[in-house]
Amino acid sequence: MSQFLQQVVNGLSLGSIYALVALGYTMVYGIIKLINFAHGDIYMIGAYTAFFVTTYLGMSFIPALLVCMIVCGILGVGIERIAYKPLRKAPRITALITAIGVSYVIEYTMQFFMGTSVKTYPKMLPDISWQIGAVKISYIQMVIFTVTIVLMVLLTFIIHKTKIGRAMRAVSADENGAKLMGISVDNTISITFLIGSALAGAAGMLVGLYYNSASPLMGMVPGLKAFVAAVFGGIGSIPGALVGGLFIGVAETMVVAYGSSLYRDAIVYIILIIVLIVKPAGLFGKNEREKV
Amino acid sequence: MEPILEVSNLSKNFGGLAAVSNINMTINKGELVGLIGPNGAGKTTFFNLLTGVYEPSEGLIELTIDGKKKQIGGLKPYKITSLGLARTFQNIRLFKSMTVLENVKLAMHKNAGYGVASALLRTPKFYNAERWIEEKACEYLQEVGLYRKRFEKATNLPYGEQRRLEIARALATDPVILFLDEPAAGMNPQETDELTKLIYHLRDKYNLTVVLIEHDMSLVMTLCERIFVLNYGQMIASGTPEEIKNNEFVIKAYLGEEI
Amino acid sequence: MAKQLYTRTNMIWTAIVLSIFAVLTLLMQTGMINSYYESTLFTICVNIILAVSLNLIVGICGQFSLGHAGFMAIGAYVAGIVTRYIPTYGGLFIGILLGFVISAIAAIIVSVPTLRLRGDYLAIATLGFSEIIRICIQNMKITNGAAGLTGIPQLTTWPILFLAVVISIIICTNFVRSVPGRAAIAINDDEIAAEAMGINTTKYKVIAFVIGAILASLAGSLFANYFYVLNPNQFTFNKSIDILVIVVFGGMGSMSASVLAAIVLGILNMYLQQFTDIRMIIYGATLILMMIFRPQGILGTWEFSVDRLLNKMKRKKEAV
Numbered sequence: 086m087s088q089f090l091q092q093v094v095n096g097l098s099l100g101s102i103y104a105l106v107a108l109g110y111t112m113v114y115g116i117i118k119l120i121n122f123a124h125g126d127i128y129m130i131g132a133y134t135a136f137f138v139t140t141y142l143g144m145s146f147i148p149a150l151l152v153c154m155i156v157c158g159i160l161g162v163g164i165e166r167i168a169y170k171p172l173r174k175a176p177r178i179t180a181l182i183t184a185i186g187v188s189y190v191i192e193y194t195m196q197f198f199m200g201t202s203v204k205t206y207p208k209m210l211p212d213i214s215w216q217i218g219a220v221k222i223s224y225i226q227m228v229i230f231t232v233t234i235v236l237m238v239l240l241t242f243i244i245h246k247t248k249i250g251r252a253m254r255a256v257s258a259d260e261n262g263a264k265l266m267g268i269s270v271d272n273t274i275s276i277t278f279l280i281g282s283a284l285a286g287a288a289g290m291l292v293g294l295y296y297n298s299a300s301p302l303m304g305m306v307p308g309l310k311a312f313v314a315a316v317f318g319g320i321g322s323i324p325g326a327l328v329g330g331l332f333i334g335v336a337e338t339m340v341v342a343y344g345s346s347l348y349r350d351a352i353v354y355i356i357l358i359i360v361l362i363v364k365p366a367g368l369f370g371k372n373e374r375e376k377v
Numbered sequence: 378m379e380p381i382l383e384v385s386n387l388s389k390n391f392g393g394l395a396a397v398s399n400i401n402m403t404i405n406k407g408e409l410v411g412l413i414g415p416n417g418a419g420k421t422t423f424f425n426l427l428t429g430v431y432e433p434s435e436g437l438i439e440l441t442i443d444g445k446k447k448q449i450g451g452l453k454p455y456k457i458t459s460l461g462l463a464r465t466f467q468n469i470r471l472f473k474s475m476t477v478l479e480n481v482k483l484a485m486h487k488n489a490g491y492g493v494a495s496a497l498l499r500t501p502k503f504y505n506a507e508r509w510i511e512e513k514a515c516e517y518l519q520e521v522g523l524y525r526k527r528f529e530k531a532t533n534l535p536y537g538e539q540r541r542l543e544i545a546r547a548l549a550t551d552p553v554i555l556f557l558d559e560p561a562a563g564m565n566p567q568e569t570d571e572l573t574k575l576i577y578h579l580r581d582k583y584n585l586t587v588v589l590i591e592h593d594m595s596l597v598m599t600l601c602e603r604i605f606v607l608n609y610g611q612m613i614a615s616g617t618p619e620e621i622k623n624n625e626f627v628i629k630a631y632l633g634e635e636i
Numbered sequence: 637m638a639k640q641l642y643t644r645t646n647m648i649w650t651a652i653v654l655s656i657f658a659v660l661t662l663l664m665q666t667g668m669i670n671s672y673y674e675s676t677l678f679t680i681c682v683n684i685i686l687a688v689s690l691n692l693i694v695g696i697c698g699q700f701s702l703g704h705a706g707f708m709a710i711g712a713y714v715a716g717i718v719t720r721y722i723p724t725y726g727g728l729f730i731g732i733l734l735g736f737v738i739s740a741i742a743a744i745i746v747s748v749p750t751l752r753l754r755g756d757y758l759a760i761a762t763l764g765f766s767e768i769i770r771i772c773i774q775n776m777k778i779t780n781g782a783a784g785l786t787g788i789p790q791l792t793t794w795p796i797l798f799l800a801v802v803i804s805i806i807i808c809t810n811f812v813r814s815v816p817g818r819a820a821i822a823i824n825d826d827e828i829a830a831e832a833m834g835i836n837t838t839k840y841k842v843i844a845f846v847i848g849a850i851l852a853s854l855a856g857s858l859f860a861n862y863f864y865v866l867n868p869n870q871f872t873f874n875k876s877i878d879i880l881v882i883v884v885f886g887g888m889g890s891m892s893a894s895v896l897a898a899i900v901l902g903i904l905n906m907y908l909q910q911f912t913d914i915r916m917i918i919y920g921a922t923l924i925l926m927m928i929f930r931p932q933g934i935l936g937t938w939e940f941s942v943d944r945l946l947n948k949m950k951r952k953k954e955a956v
Contacts, residue, residue, distance in 0.1 A: 120756050171928045177755050178700060182884055183927040185877055189920025197913050309763075316760065351771040354764035361761050362749045428832060458834035470829035472822050474889075474937075483822050484833040489815040493843055496814030497807050503814065504640040510815075550834050 087219030092342045093335060098226040098295065100334020101233040105288035106311035107318070107326040108240065109161075109281030115321030116257045116277050118177065122184035123164060125308015126191040127282045131157045131289020132299035133195065136204050146209055150232070153290045154283035161282025162275050170271070188305075196301040204299045229291050236284060237327060243280070244323065253277055257321065306350065310337070313357040319370025328368060332356075380441060381406040381586050382427075382554060387436035387450070389419075389426055396422040397610045400436070404554070409580060410588045411601030413621075415630060419610040420590045421467055424556055428464045429454035442553070459487055463552035465543040467559045467590070471531040477542055478527035481514040484549035514549060520582075521545040521575065537568045541575070548579065555579070557589040561596050569593060573600050598622070606630065645942045652942075657798055664794065673906075675863075680902035681797050682859045685804045687882040687894035689851030692808050694880065695888035696817065697844040698824030699751060700759040705875035706766025707849040709868070710742060711735035711856025713779050716788045716866050723789035728796075728861055735853040742769065743849035744842065751841040763873050774868040784867035785860075792862035800858055804851050808891050811847060820844045824889075885926060887933030892940035897933070 106128050113121045134153045138144045144152065168187050172180045214223040244250035252273045255263040264270050292307070293299045314333045318325025333353055340352040360367065384402040388395065397419045404410055412420050425431045427438060429452050438450035440460060449457050472480050489510060495503045518524040521541040526534065531542060540560055547555055560576075561569045573596060580587050591597045597604060598618045606614040606621060608630040614621060621627055660677070663669045669677060690704045715731030722730065750761040773779045811817045819840040822830040831837050860866055886897030908915040
């Protein structure tokens, strides 16, 4: 039982990272209906940025986190402006292939400059852990939970209480309608990318610290898993991304702990397929039907 | 007068909204029936229920084929079509990548009589079936006067011709009942006139029962033998054109007059 | 054999195909195509089969699949395993057939539930399925797991491969110009209207999907028996994307475009081999530029047609 609870905690910390990445997917998909395949790579850039600013500039945790979020946010907006903006009216498959192209460019450009070797981080966080009952929570896990909760609260506030949040919801519901109401659709989409990418940047740094490693292709599989998490929760839904991320994290950890680590990725895809078959709109998604 | 389609207590709710409620209707073989009502009265929803696009919340739709009654409510659209109900769409839905002829040929797959294996191996059966399909499709196009335009892209046709092509395509599914959703929308008076003749002609030639939704009252009044009036999802009147013209509920629904 | 097969168009096609075969065979025998170029040629042929079959699913039927590598993997491993036990042409034949059966069953299992989904969701679901197939291969004993399968006999000869390419193209084009093919195109154009015309949309989607999967499995079998080593990592979703890229690069819905794109990208890839470091960067950048400036692909929906060519020549002659 204690081992089970311990696995739940481990799963939740992994899941928090997925949730942060899933938010970016869900926001971008919600607003321009694009599976941003490059999103996982932005998370990778976040991990590398953290590596650089901590190793070479000696930054401490909070400033490094902010730098990661800013760098990734700007990168996300840049990608959107250069690659996705010209394709806003294009068929989805075109946009999807562009996203794949962007993903390749980011991954292999990093590989070109960084090599395939795995980078390790300097020691930033104390090796403390807390024993709560039978469960041990490490310092980094605590940091992950705190950062995730803070960012979630902040995001919910932005989306529901600010002008830009209203604009995002409006564009997501009806782009043309929003345009007629005087909302700058281009800027709103860019800000969506900014926020989504900044969250991925934060996730990248956290995962880098958690596993103490960063490599150019590290974003691919977690990217897909985060997307699965977004679909699970209902694409376009913020609480959905959180719940989906946590669920995927826990499920994966359980499979590794009690099944076989060889099937850790398979379980995620199986969850995805079951969700799509049983409830394609996801946990919190709305079902839409074409009008005849 | 033998009934071909019987609708009883048919209702459809979207969430809390009753788009169609408690409709009873009998349509006889060979009849020309009109369905009218103000915008948003539930006419198209009713069509969608009959043709399987929506599943009824309540009620029965029974089709009589070869003297046997069959409940078709809630069946998949393709099954309903293969049982002999064909339709056109209010907002034209032609296959945009196909030519006029291909649009009609597509609808004829029911009687094609060859399967995937024949298609891939190009057996004699395939060639014979394809020749038959081609001839028959051309015949339908001649009926609606589009034979000469058969190699044009369907979406390049003018609006009125697109509507006629939709009729030819529905005809090609070999129906017993033809549902026309606003067939005269966007047509000028002359085209509407030709359409009237066409519908008469097709009914007689192919032994069809025709049900149409239309806002053009002159078309409905001249063409239809019986008219049903829907308002707010309910049937408020039915009868001959004369009866409908003088029905106070209908007048109220359309003009909003006080009784 | 139907007598309608003996048309002038078909005769000309036969002549074209035979001369391509003769020229390539001659070039190989005289050593103009050396073993290095030969492996490129074989890769291109395998890719043509993969691309036309995926085009059937994506371009013709409009079902956005990102799982083609999974079916290729099934064909490759089944034929690879069978021919290791029976290293003869008969063994290859059995392997290919068994691959067909298994990939068809897998395709039905994948497609029946997922083809209700649309667009991106379908793409992700097929991607998931293909990854599950790969993970299973990675964890099975008979496939030798992550270490990969070695010592597969090299049974894929040039005539066999060329024949397979020709048959695949014929199957795909025959499918398009038939009742089920038209149904598939109609589903791509407007699913609701197609269903209203009496088309069982699920059935035709599954048919297109299964034919595509079987041909992908054929490509896999021939691939395995030419390159004689297999590794699960050859069949990640990157492979599916590579195939999709060929289809989109050429032009969705056009079989000639898929063939052309497979050749162009195959040759391009051969030259890029020298620049391993930046190969993928160039590849990615090409994709982005292509999608921004020519999203319909090189040929769009244009299809090479002997009939049209003959008509043009006739008209020119008349004009003179």
